[in-house]
Amino acid sequence: MSLFNIFNISGSAMSAQSVRLNTTASNLANANSVSSSVDETYRARNPVFATALSDAQGNYRGNSLTNQSQVGQSAGVKVMGIVESDKPLQIEYAPNHPMADGNGYIYRSNVNVTEEMANMISASRSYQTNVQVADTAKTMTQRLLRLGQG
Incomplete structure (x- = not known):
């Protein structure tokens, strides 16, 4: 793996964690939201990550230098998507609440x-x-470049 591929790998990880932070912020912002129906109620969201290393290893054939560089290029983290939590919603009987449904929930x-x-x-x-x-x-990388100077 080339030293330069480390930047791609850590960059993909930082991007994935940024998505995770954004979904967490969205969840916290909507933690106290209230709705009058089950379908309109905000549900917690979570990102789904997958490693890209298995894809990279599938492309690896033999020991040539070009194939070895391909392994590092696609290694990292992929955000596969964002899924909603299947935990049950909190149902509360509040007939005087302005968002209450016909049954007062x-x-x-x-x-x-x-x-x-x-x-x-x-x-x-x-x-x-x-x-x-x-x-x-x-x-x-900077130290490696300085080796060639002196």
Whole structure:
């Protein structure tokens, strides 16, 4: 794997963690939302990640230098999509609430604020770690270039 491929890998990881942070922010913003029907109620969303390394290894044939460089090029993280949580909604009987349905019920989001805060901290730390990986790779590349100078 080339040293330059590290930037692609850590960049894809930072992009994936950015998506994770955005979905967590959306979940937290809608944690206290209320609706008058099950279909309109906000449901927690979570990103689905997949490794791109298996795709890269499928392209690898033999030991030539061109094939080895292909392995590192597509290694990283892919965001496969964002799925809604299947946890049950919070149903509350509040007949005087302006959003209550015909039976007097309101429907609250299924977002767990504590779980979302843990996700936010984890995504933030993962993002920071990948920034450090990219910075270390940059430093190594600069030192490698200085070897040729003197």
